[in-house]
Amino acid sequence: MALxxxxxxxxxxxxxxxxxxxLQTFSLPDLSYDYGELEPAISxxxxxxxxxxxxxTYITNYNKxxxxxxxxxxxxxxxxxxxxxxxxxxxxxxxVNHSIFWKNLAPVRAxxxxxxxxxxxxxxDSNFGSFEALIQKMNAEGAAVQGSGWVWxxxxxxxxxxxxxxxxxxxxxxxLILHSTPSVSLSSQDPLVTKGASLVPLLGIxxxxxxxxxxxxxxxPDYLKNxxxxxxWKYASEVFDKESA
Amino acid sequence: xxxxxxxxxKFTFSxxxxxxxxxxxxxxxxxxxxxxxxxxxxxxxxxxxxxxLEALEPHMSRETFEYHWGKHHRAYVDNLNKQIVGTxxxxxxxxxxxxxxxxxxxxxxxxxxAAQVWNHExxxxxxxxxxxxxxxxxxxxxxKRDFGSFEAFVTEFKAAAATQFGSGWxxxxxxxxxxxxxxxxxxxxxxxxxxxxxxxxxxxINPLVYDYSPLLTIxxxxxxxxxxxxxxxPDYISTFMEKLVSWDAVSxxxxxxxxxxxxxxxxxxxxxNEYEGDDSQTDPQPVEMYGTDSDDSEAD
Numbered sequence: 001m002a003l004x005x006x007x008x009x010x011x012x013x014x015x016x017x018x019x020x021x022x023l024q025t026f027s028l029p030d031l032s033y034d035y036g037e038l039e040p041a042i043s044x045x046x047x048x049x050x051x052x053x054x055x056x057t058y059i060t061n062y063n064k065x066x067x068x069x070x071x072x073x074x075x076x077x078x079x080x081x082x083x084x085x086x087x088x089x090x091x092x093x094x095x096v097n098h099s100i101f102w103k104n105l106a107p108v109r110a111x112x113x114x115x116x117x118x119x120x121x122x123x124x125d126s127n128f129g130s131f132e133a134l135i136q137k138m139n140a141e142g143a144a145v146q147g148s149g150w151v152w153x154x155x156x157x158x159x160x161x162x163x164x165x166x167x168x169x170x171x172x173x174x175x176l177i178l179h180s181t182p183s184v185s186l187s188s189q190d191p192l193v194t195k196g197a198s199l200v201p202l203l204g205i206x207x208x209x210x211x212x213x214x215x216x217x218x219x220x221p222d223y224l225k226n227x228x229x230x231x232x233w234k235y236a237s238e239v240f241d242k243e244s245a
Numbered sequence: 246x247x248x249x250x251x252x253x254x255k256f257t258f259s260x261x262x263x264x265x266x267x268x269x270x271x272x273x274x275x276x277x278x279x280x281x282x283x284x285x286x287x288x289x290x291x292x293x294x295x296x297x298l299e300a301l302e303p304h305m306s307r308e309t310f311e312y313h314w315g316k317h318h319r320a321y322v323d324n325l326n327k328q329i330v331g332t333x334x335x336x337x338x339x340x341x342x343x344x345x346x347x348x349x350x351x352x353x354x355x356x357x358x359a360a361q362v363w364n365h366e367x368x369x370x371x372x373x374x375x376x377x378x379x380x381x382x383x384x385x386x387x388x389k390r391d392f393g394s395f396e397a398f399v400t401e402f403k404a405a406a407a408t409q410f411g412s413g414w415x416x417x418x419x420x421x422x423x424x425x426x427x428x429x430x431x432x433x434x435x436x437x438x439x440x441x442x443x444x445x446x447x448x449x450i451n452p453l454v455y456d457y458s459p460l461l462t463i464x465x466x467x468x469x470x471x472x473x474x475x476x477x478x479p480d481y482i483s484t485f486m487e488k489l490v491s492w493d494a495v496s497x498x499x500x501x502x503x504x505x506x507x508x509x510x511x512x513x514x515x516x517x518n519e520y521e522g523d524d525s526q527t528d529p530q531p532v533e534m535y536g537t538d539s540d541d542s543e544a545d
Contacts, residue, residue, distance in 0.1 A: 053475070057476070147411055147447065148412045148467070149411075188411030189410070189411070208467065210467050210471060213467060213471045213472070217316065218468065
């Protein structure tokens with residue numbers, strides 16, 4: 001971990017342009033803490049798998065899909081361009097979401113678990129009644145996500161308010177997918193912006209089973225209860241202040 | 246064949262599927278008991294797999310079964326029973342609960358629990374100790390006809406399971422329905438219309454809601470493989486195909502599916518004949534609309 005570069009790098013921008021056409025691809029962002037530093041809320045084993053395997057796989061597949069998209073678009077191959085959309089949405093969404101998630105977490109020594117102060121604190125009180133009420137709401141909605149997804153605290157820039165949203169397999173749009181003709185993309189890695197163009201994610205909690213299963217097994221509510229001990233409200237406040245200016 | 250339970254709570258599930266739906270699956274789902282009022286209520290059962298929890302080691306661990314069957318499956322059963330007690334759904338067999346609560350895609354709350362109960366039972370029975378290998382000749386012939394080769398089928402099934410984004414299932418199904426329009430008739434029905442198909446579905450959705458006959462399934466929710474394989478879903482899928490899949494179960498299910506399809510065809514034939522028969526009784530000869538007498542309308 002310590003050998004990683006100190007150069008500040010936005011992982012959601014291109015890390016390395018591909019050779020010929022200037023296609024931007026992506027690489028795994030570093031964590032600013034060691035895998036074990038979020039224990040006992042989240043185990044080191046989970047953090048390592050989640051970061052090095054799951055997130056890396058989203059990036060690898062996203063890059064592959066982007067390269068295929070680039071080639072297809074250059075050739076004017078419309079049906080391939082369309083066919084790639086679900087892979088791009090899923091893997092790109094996975095990359096976007098997890099990049100935010102790592103910043104949403106911090107060890108206790110770095111302020112993890114410390115409630116927000118200042119303007120975000122005020123906004124939480126006025127939108128939800130109290131900090132505790134927000135936690136309860138996010139825990140309830142996170143536990144209720146069927147299957148895989150995320151629970152978000154977002155800023156609605158248009159209406160200047162905070163919202164709690166979930167992105168996940170939505171009951172009303174599930175369809176049976178014939179393998180040979182994938183048509184509807186599933187929402188389980190949809191970024192928050194797919195729920196509303198004016199929504200900015202402040203805080204996301206991954207409720208896919210891979211985020212907690214090795215430690216909490218089927219008891220997702222315990223994971224949700226404990227993760228607040230390592231939530232990095234400093235980052236959420238920074239984003240809030242910047243986006244509500 | 247007709248609905249078996251005749252109580253004040255009976256739910257009239259009118260369907261275009263006809264009474265052949267009763268021939269489905271297994272009817273050993275329910276233990277019927279009579280509470281003091283004398284009305285019949287029935288509980289959905291938490292059925293164990295047809296083998297002990299460690300029987301599929303080392304390919305699927307006992308620990309996985311303790312959570313997957315012991316916690317996840319059990320919770321679906323308990324939550325479903327709580328949701329349906331005292332409602333019309335309480336007297337229905339599980340498959341009917343699924344279809345009723347699917348509600349044409351606008352899912353009602355019991356759907357997730359009901360479908361997941363069904364899916365997990367179907368999944369345990371899709372595996373057996375010493376599984377894997379090749380299907381029976383009959384199944385193999387159909388696979389070769391509809392996929393080209395056994396290897397091509399395996400490739401497609403594995404790909405479906407691997408690319409079901411998020412939680413869900415991959416299936417081999419027998420697709421017998423010819424047309425999706427209720428009163429349309431296939432002018433050239435043939436055996437070729439009945440196909441084996443690989444499909445995948447998200448969350449709790451299963452092919453029953455599309456009137457297919459499932460033959461085989463693999464659970465690709467992460468809880469199904471995470472303790473044994475962590476993120477390595479493709480390894481789990483390969484292990485399932487090579488070591489766990491019960492082709493015996495597939496053969497039995499195929500027989501049942503073909504019998505159902507044949508029965509349904511006979512019923513549709515009967516229904517068509519009745520309809521045409523009525524017509525010929527009320528209208529034995531074409532009615533003359535215009536007489537051969539001189540037409541007075543142009544008379545001077």
